[in-house]
Amino acid sequence: xxxxxxxxxxxxxxxxxxxxxxxxxxxxxxxxxxxxxxxxxxxxxxxxxxxxxxxxxxxxxxxxxxxxxxxxxxxxxxxxxxxxxxxxxxxxxxxxxxxxxxxxxxxxxxxxxxxxxxxxxxxxxxxxxxxxxxxxxxxxxxxxxxxxxxxxxxxxxxxxxxxxxxxxxxxxxxxxxxxxxxxxxxxxxxxxxxxxxxxxxxxxxxxxxxxxxxxxxxxxxxxxxxxxxxxxxxxxxxxxxxxxxxxxxxxxxxxxxxxxxxxxxxxxxxxxxxxxxxxxxxxxxxxxxxxxxxxxxxxxxxxxxxxxxxxxxxxxxxxxxxxxxxxxxxxxxxxxxxxxxxxxxxxxxxxxxxxxx
Numbered sequence: 001x002x003x004x005x006x007x008x009x010x011x012x013x014x015x016x017x018x019x020x021x022x023x024x025x026x027x028x029x030x031x032x033x034x035x036x037x038x039x040x041x042x043x044x045x046x047x048x049x050x051x052x053x054x055x056x057x058x059x060x061x062x063x064x065x066x067x068x069x070x071x072x073x074x075x076x077x078x079x080x081x082x083x084x085x086x087x088x089x090x091x092x093x094x095x096x097x098x099x100x101x102x103x104x105x106x107x108x109x110x111x112x113x114x115x116x117x118x119x120x121x122x123x124x125x126x127x128x129x130x131x132x133x134x135x136x137x138x139x140x141x142x143x144x145x146x147x148x149x150x151x152x153x154x155x156x157x158x159x160x161x162x163x164x165x166x167x168x169x170x171x172x173x174x175x176x177x178x179x180x181x182x183x184x185x186x187x188x189x190x191x192x193x194x195x196x197x198x199x200x201x202x203x204x205x206x207x208x209x210x211x212x213x214x215x216x217x218x219x220x221x222x223x224x225x226x227x228x229x230x231x232x233x234x235x236x237x238x239x240x241x242x243x244x245x246x247x248x249x250x251x252x253x254x255x256x257x258x259x260x261x262x263x264x265x266x267x268x269x270x271x272x273x274x275x276x277x278x279x280x281x282x283x284x285x286x287x288x289x290x291x292x293x294x295x296x297x298x299x300x301x302x303x304x305x306x307x308x309x310x311x312x313x314x315x316x317x318x319x320x321x322x323x324x325x326x327x328x329x330x331x332x333x334x335x336x337x338x339x340x341x342x343x344x345x346x347x348x349x350x351x352x353x354x355x356x357x
Contacts, residue, residue, distance in 0.1 A: 035343060040092070042335040047091050050328045051084070057324040061104060095332065101325030105317055110329035113314060118333060119204025120190060121303070121310030124230050125295035131234025132241050133288060139238070140245025144253060145272050155242060162239020167232065171305035174228050186225035188307035195221055229306045233299060237291040244287045248280035281352050289345040297334040 050057070059066075062074045075081055079090055094100070100110035143155040178184045186192065190206050195218050202209045207226070210219040252258060253276050261271045300312035307313075311330055318326035 031343070031346075035339065038339050039336065042332065042339065043092050043095060044088070046328050046331050046335070047088050049331070050324050053324070057322075059322070100329035100332070103318070103326040104323040105321045105326060110325050113326065114311065114329055114333055115204065116201075117309060117314040118311045120206075120308060121296060121299060121312060123205040123207060124226055124302075124308060124310065125233060125292065125299060127226060127230035128233030128295050129237055129288065129292045131231060132237030132291060135234070136238040136241030137245050137284070140242040141249055141272060141277060143242065143246045144249030145268075147250065152246075155246070159239040159243045162236050167236065167301040168305050170235070171229065171232050171302055174232055175305070178228055185228045186221065188225075188305075190222060190225055190309065191218065192221055192225075229302050229308060232302055233295050237295060240291050241284075241287055245280070245284065248283055249276055252276040252279055282349055285345050285348050285352070289341045293338050293341045296337050 058071055058075045058078060058080065061078070062070050066074070079087055082090075098111055100114070102108070103110050103113055106113055139155050139158070143152045146152050175187070179187050189196075199206065199209050199213050199215055199218055202212055206222045207219060210216075210222060249272075253272075255276075258271060258276050261275050262268075266275070297312075299308075299310065300316055302308065303310045303312040304316065311333065315327065315330040317323075318330065
C-alpha cells in the first residue's frame with residue numbers, strides 16, 4: 001500500500017510530462033506545417049505570375065531574331081511545352097533543390113546572383129530598421145506623454161514628412177548636401193573603387209566581412225557609404241514606428257491602471273516606461289516586423305539613387321531585360337523573408353506575452 005501511495009505522484013508527474021511533450025511536439029509540428037504550406041502557396045503564386053505576365057521567357061533567351069526552329073527547340077528545352085501542372089511540379093522540385101534557373105542578364109545562376117545581391121540589401125535595411133527603432137520608439141513615447149505640446153506637434157510633423165516625401169528625392173538631396181557639398185559621407189556604391197574587391201566575402205555583408213578580415217580602413221569606408229542610404233530608409237521606418245507607438249501609448253495612458261499608479265505617487269518615468277509601455281511591446285513587434293519587411297522589399301528607389309548593388313537594383317534590371325528567372329527568384333526570396341519575419345514575430349509574441357503561450 002505504501003509503495004502504491006509513493007508511486008502515484010510519480011505516475012501523475014510522468015503523465016503530465018508526457019502531455020506537455022505531446023503539446024510541444026504538436027506546436028512545433030503545426031509551426032513547420034504552416035511554414036511549409038505558406039511557402040508552397042508562395043511558390044504557386046510566383047509560378048503563375050511568371051505564366052500570366054505578358055513576357056515570353058523563350059524570346060528573352062533566344063532573342064527576337066531567332067528562327068522558328070530555334071524558338072521551338074528552346075521552348076522544349078525549357079519545358080514550356082509540357083502541361084501547366086507538370087511545369088509547376090518541376091518548378092517546385094527545382095526550387096526545393098536550390099535551382100532557380102539561370103539569369104539572362106548576368107549569365108550566372110540566379111541563386112548565385114541572389115547570394116551576392118541580397119546581403120547588401122539585408123545589411124542596409126537592417127541598419128535602417130535599427131535607426132528607425134532607436135529613434136522612432138522614444139519619439140512616439142515622448143509625443144504621447146506630452147500630448148498637445150509643441151514637442152508632440154513637431155514629432156507628428158516629422159512623421160507626416162516621412163509619409164509624404166518621396167524616397168528618391170530625399171536620397172538625391174542627401175547626396176547633394178552631405179556628399180557633394182559637405183563631404184561628410186561617402187558617395188554612391190558600397191565602397192570607394194580602390195577598396196572594391198579587397199575583402200574576401202564571408203557573409204556578403206561588407207561591414208561584417210571587413211571586421212572578420214581585420215580591415216578597419218575598409219570597415220570605416222563602408223560605414224561612410226552605408227550611413228546615408230540607411231538613414232534615409234531609417235527616416236521612413238521612424239515615421240511609421242513613431243506614429244504607431246504614439247497611438248498605442250495614448251491608448252494605454254488612458255487606462256485605469258495608469259491612473260492608479262499616478263495616484264499612488266509612482267514616478268512619471270516609471271509610469272510611462274514600465275506601466276504604459278510594457279503592454280504595447282507585442283503590437284510594436286508587428287509594426288517593426290512589417291516595417292522591416294517593407295525596407296527589405298521596398299528599397300528599389302534608394303538602391304537606384306545610391307547605386308547600391310542590392311536585390312532591388314537586381315530586380316529592376318531583371319524586369320527591364322525581361323529576365324523572368326531572376327524576377328521570380330527575387331520575388332520568391334522577398335516572399336520568404338516576409339514568412340520568416342512573420343514567424344519570428346509569432347515567437348516573440350510568446351516570449352513577451354504569457355497569454356500567447
